Amino acid sequence: xxxxxxxxxxxxxxxxxxxxxxxxxxxxxxxxxxxxxxxxxxxxxxxxxxxxxxxxxxxxxxxxxxxxxxxxxxxxxxxxxxxxxxxxxxxxxxxxxxxxxxxxxxxxxxxxxxxxxxxxxxxxxxxxxxxxxxxxxxxxxxxxxxxxxxxxxxxxxxxxxxxxxxxxxxxxxxxxxxxxxxxxxxxxxxxxxxxxxxxxxxxxxxxxxxxxxxxxxxxxxxxxxxxxxxxxxxxxxxxxxxxxxxxxxxxxxxxxxxxxx
Amino acid sequence: xxxxxxxxxxxxxxxxxxxxxxxxxxxxxxxxxxxxxxxxxxxxxxxxxxxxxxxxxxxxxxxxxxxxxxxxxxxxxxxxxxxxxxxxxxxxxxxxxxxxxxxxxxxxxxxxxxxxxxxxxxxxxxxxxxxxxxxxxxxxxxxxxxxxxxxxxxxxxxxxxxxxxxxxxxxxxxxxxxxxxxxxxxxxxxxxxxxxxxxxxxxxxxxxxxxxxxxxxxxxxxxxxxxxxxxxxxxxxxxxxxxxxxxxxxxxxxx
Numbered sequence: 001x002x003x004x005x006x007x008x009x010x011x012x013x014x015x016x017x018x019x020x021x022x023x024x025x026x027x028x029x030x031x032x033x034x035x036x037x038x039x040x041x042x043x044x045x046x047x048x049x050x051x052x053x054x055x056x057x058x059x060x061x062x063x064x065x066x067x068x069x070x071x072x073x074x075x076x077x078x079x080x081x082x083x084x085x086x087x088x089x090x091x092x093x094x095x096x097x098x099x100x101x102x103x104x105x106x107x108x109x110x111x112x113x114x115x116x117x118x119x120x121x122x123x124x125x126x127x128x129x130x131x132x133x134x135x136x137x138x139x140x141x142x143x144x145x146x147x148x149x150x151x152x153x154x155x156x157x158x159x160x161x162x163x164x165x166x167x168x169x170x171x172x173x174x175x176x177x178x179x180x181x182x183x184x185x186x187x188x189x190x191x192x193x194x195x196x197x198x199x200x201x202x203x204x205x206x207x208x209x210x211x212x213x214x215x216x217x218x219x220x221x222x223x224x225x226x227x228x229x230x231x232x233x234x235x236x237x238x239x240x241x242x243x244x245x246x247x248x249x250x251x252x253x254x255x256x257x258x259x260x261x
Numbered sequence: 262x263x264x265x266x267x268x269x270x271x272x273x274x275x276x277x278x279x280x281x282x283x284x285x286x287x288x289x290x291x292x293x294x295x296x297x298x299x300x301x302x303x304x305x306x307x308x309x310x311x312x313x314x315x316x317x318x319x320x321x322x323x324x325x326x327x328x329x330x331x332x333x334x335x336x337x338x339x340x341x342x343x344x345x346x347x348x349x350x351x352x353x354x355x356x357x358x359x360x361x362x363x364x365x366x367x368x369x370x371x372x373x374x375x376x377x378x379x380x381x382x383x384x385x386x387x388x389x390x391x392x393x394x395x396x397x398x399x400x401x402x403x404x405x406x407x408x409x410x411x412x413x414x415x416x417x418x419x420x421x422x423x424x425x426x427x428x429x430x431x432x433x434x435x436x437x438x439x440x441x442x443x444x445x446x447x448x449x450x451x452x453x454x455x456x457x458x459x460x461x462x463x464x465x466x467x468x469x470x471x472x473x474x475x476x477x478x479x480x481x482x483x484x485x486x487x488x489x490x491x492x493x494x495x496x497x498x499x500x501x502x503x504x505x506x507x508x509x510x511x512x513x514x515x516x
Contacts, residue, residue: 052420070422082417085512086435095431096421127512147421 001028002063002073002150002183004049009058011044018044019209022058024202029181033194034202037245041209042187043155049185050076050153062151072100074151075144079159081136083128083143090115090124092139096147114142117176134165138172145176154186158193170196171225178222191241195234196225203244213244300482309486317471321487324466325456328384332391333452340396340448341441344403349433354404365397369455373462387459387467394455398447406440407433439513442506449498453491 004026011018019041026032034042047053049060051070060067062074075096083092094102094111102110115124118138128136137157144152158166170193177184177197188194194201195217203213217237219228228234267275284302291301300308312318347353347361373390380386410433418428460469468487475483507513 050420052416070420072422076417076420078413078417080413082413084414084417084431084435086438086510087512099418099421099423099427129512 003028003030004151004183004185005061005064006045006049007059007061009045009048009060010056011041011048011053012056017208019204022209022211024211024214026183026185029183031177031184031186031197031199032202033186033188033198033200034204035188035191035194035241035245036204036209037206038189039209040204040206042204045209046076046153046155046185046187050074052076071151072147073149074153075147075149077137077140077144077152077154077157079156081128081133081140081160083136083139085128088125088127089120089131089139092128093142093146095143100147111142111146114146117145118142118172132165133161134169137161137169141173141176145180149182151183151185154184156187156189159188159190166190166193167225173197174223174225191238191245192229194241195219195237196223196228201241203241205245215241297479297481300485304482305485305489308480308482309489312483312486318486321466321468321471324384325460325468328387328391328459328467329452329456332388332455333395333449335388336392336395336448336452337399337445340399340444341403343396344400344441344444345407345429345433345437347400348404348407348437349429354408361397361401365401369393370458373458377463382463382465387456387463390459390463391452391455394451394458395448398451399441399444402444402447403437403441406437406444409440410436435510438510439506442502442509446499446502449502450495453495453498457491 004024006022006024006026009022010020022045024032034045036042044053048055049067051060051067051074062071084095087095090108090111091098091104093115094104094107097107097110098104115121118141120135120138120142123131123135128139131139137160141157158169161169174197186194186197198217201215201217202211203215204210205212215237218233219231287299288301291299291304309318347357369390372393376386376389380389414432414436415428418432423431456467457469457472460467460471461473464470464473468491472484472487475481475486
């Protein structure tokens with residue numbers, strides 16, 4: 001149980017405004033997606049929440065505590081997996097546990113259920129280069145879950161996977177999350193993915209990055225991803241979000257004199 | 262990495278074949294030009310055998326092995342940590358970049374007379390020469406290895422609340438290991454060159470001096486013996502480190 005408060009957060013790189021005046025509350029055990037075009041600052045926002053990038057102004061609070069550095073109860077899943085090439089599958093899954101001070105053997109033992117959870121039994125001794133992209137991200141997910149975080153931050157975790165693997169991973173994440181609910185902040189640029197997974201979707205636009213709307217997803221939990229994708233409300237929601245994203249013409253630098261699409 | 266995959270057998274065949282061609286060419290040149298110009302391989306080996314038997318070989322090997330062990334040892338022991346620090350600490354990198362490059366591009370041979378004048382014609386100056394030949398390739402390769410470690414992995418480690426020490430242990434050292442081994446390989450081979458040059462200049466002992474002794478007597482076969490041993494040593498070091506690298510980094514996949 002943990003909640004996140006983002007308060008009037010801004011980030012500038014020199015004269016470039018990445019995003020400005022972002023306010024967001026993520027409830028205990030809520031699954032919130034941040035959806036927006038590239039360049040809207042959604043990844044930077046997530047990295048500030050994670051405590052690995054400093055904000056220019058404003059604050060991020062977890063359970064009322066301001067974030068200055070990474071927290072042990074909060075963990076990131078990256079788009080490019082970021083497995084240690086010199087460690088085996090089980091040792092990659094156990095990595096966070098090792099950093100918490102567990103011995104090698106203890107960490108492996110604690111990691112084992114998570115290796116099973118993501119379906120990688122029997123491949124514990126393999127190295128990342130021997131795995132497909134989908135399997136590598138399963139390792140990344142298991143590594144994040146293994147430390148039993150209160151908050152899971154996911155930065156386009158399925159963005160580097162092919163369409164089919166991507167849907168499979170979404171189904172799997174839904175299942176895992178339903179069984180053990182955590183507070184999740186999920187960055188994506190896929191509308192479908194955001195709808196299938198989230199309780200709420202935060203819509204962002206670029207130049208400068210800002211929140212334009214927060215849309216509640218009406219589907220009940222536990223969810224069946226396939227059923228949702230064929231539900232008529234899915235199409236309506238998708239169209240609504242698409243319209244919001246399209247308001248940002250070409251996401252170019254020509255912010256003044258915007259004429260619409 | 263070739264255009265076409267080569268079977269292990271083809272690689273061995275290629276190498277043995279080439280060695281035979283070189284050997285044949287050696288014989289050809291030696292036998293047509295006369296032994297004042299080049300001694301044939303069997304004469305070199307025979308001369309080497311006599312040298313070993315008489316105890317001369319070991320007597321001259323000792324001092325060279327001694328300066329190599331200490332000079333190259335010091336070069337590695339100081340070069341690797343120095344390279345790691347230079348690669349990781351920004352200000353140290355910018356501070357040392359230019360001096361190291363200047364020093365590296367200066368032919369070290371040109372500095373030997375100065376070293377001898379300052380330090381003297383003794384073992385210390387020989388060890389210093391070997392050390393200088395070893396340390397630069399080690400430092401340069403190690404630091405560039407550290408600098409090319411995947412920054413994403415460093416960030417990953419940090420996102421799990423790693424300390425600087427754990428980042429070193431888990432990411433920076435294993436990530437730069439291949440470059441460190443390359444540095445060791447180059448450094449140790451340079452060390453052999455440095456040791457022979459030190460013997461040449463500071464004289465009176467060592468393998469290099471043995472080469473000069475035989476050369477002055479126009480005994481080409483005798484002079485080539487130690488050269489052959491040096492070449493074999495260098496090749497062995499390179500092969501040994503290559504296999505060590507493969508064993509130390511199984512994650513890099515099949516060789």
